[in-house]
Amino acid sequence: MLDDRLTQDIRLWLNSPQEQRSLEQGAEMLLRLNRNRYMHAQILRRSNFAKLEYELQKHLKIRLEGLTTHEVALMEQDALPRIEESLAQGQPLSNMEEAQPTISTDSDQPEGIFRGRRADHDTLPADLQALYERNGEIYFKMKQLFETLKGMEDATPCDRHELLTQLVELDKAYRDNWNAYDTWSAVAAESVTEPAAIAPLPTAQQLQAARKYLSSNKPKLATAEGEAATALREKMQHRVTLLLSAGQSFEPAYRAELEALGLLFD
Numbered sequence: 001m002l003d004d005r006l007t008q009d010i011r012l013w014l015n016s017p018q019e020q021r022s023l024e025q026g027a028e029m030l031l032r033l034n035r036n037r038y039m040h041a042q043i044l045r046r047s048n049f050a051k052l053e054y055e056l057q058k059h060l061k062i063r064l065e066g067l068t069t070h071e072v073a074l075m076e077q078d079a080l081p082r083i084e085e086s087l088a089q090g091q092p093l094s095n096m097e098e099a100q101p102t103i104s105t106d107s108d109q110p111e112g113i114f115r116g117r118r119a120d121h122d123t124l125p126a127d128l129q130a131l132y133e134r135n136g137e138i139y140f141k142m143k144q145l146f147e148t149l150k151g152m153e154d155a156t157p158c159d160r161h162e163l164l165t166q167l168v169e170l171d172k173a174y175r176d177n178w179n180a181y182d183t184w185s186a187v188a189a190e191s192v193t194e195p196a197a198i199a200p201l202p203t204a205q206q207l208q209a210a211r212k213y214l215s216s217n218k219p220k221l222a223t224a225e226g227e228a229a230t231a232l233r234e235k236m237q238h239r240v241t242l243l244l245s246a247g248q249s250f251e252p253a254y255r256a257e258l259e260a261l262g263l264l265f266d
Contacts, residue, residue: 004225006029006032006033007060007063007064008225009029010029010056010059010060010063011060011222011260011261012222013025013026013029013056014053014056014057014060014260015219015222015257015260018049021049023043023044023047023049023052024044026049026052026053026056027040027043027044027052028040029056030043030052030055030056030059033055033056033059034055034059039051039055057256057259057260058162060260061259061260061262062161064260064261064262065262072160072161072164075161075164076160076164079164079167079168079171080164082171083142083146083167083168083171084146086139086142086171086174086175087139087142087143087146117132118181118182124184125184128180128181128184131177131178131180131181132177132181134177135174135177135178135181138170138173138174138177139174141170142167142170142171142174145163145166145167145170146167148163149163149164149167165266166266169266201246202242202245202246206242207242207243207246207248210239210242210243211239211243213235213236213239214236214239214240214258217232217235217236218236218257218258218261220232221233221236221261222261233261233262233263236258236261236263237263237264240258240263240264240265244265250265
């Protein structure tokens, strides 16, 4: 079970001005997290605040998500078989390749996922054809990340968590794309009379208000606890998502501070 007091202490340390941070206090908290006495000694000997801050930020992100190191390992055990399954089924063929289309069924592919180019591919709407091409890109990205993850067998679950999260997201997009590509029907498409409404882009005033909300509530979230912290984090996440969807960017240092409070930018 997570030690909420330790999580709060880490957050307060990271949110403190650099000149007020105690190297010994931060190193002691990190030692409680990873039990790595060699790293603890090296940080103290070299006064390596940068390494200490990086490691604490990494652990805090997982703790704010409510995951212990053990739970991260269990998450990996659950997700990796699905990712390996997706990779084993192979990547899409290029449109330039001349090959017979291969259509999978429930008997030879889990969930009836399509793993070949449809015979009517050239007659499909452009967005459906784009899904096929996009899955080729996703496949190779997944393959690269998976190979990197395999090379980190001796790393802690905490170190593997970021790559694993990316792989889970890519695998979901990969499967969703295949499902949309495989199940599309011209008859079903023609039965849709009205297109879905497209949300309007946020105005400059809305974007400014979102940034102001984040700035004014960042210190409040740093000290909030329990349900109050969860509610405030959700409201701030909504502003972050709004800004990102509008193509807005964040200064790296400011983004790191928000990420340390549990806000997501991917």
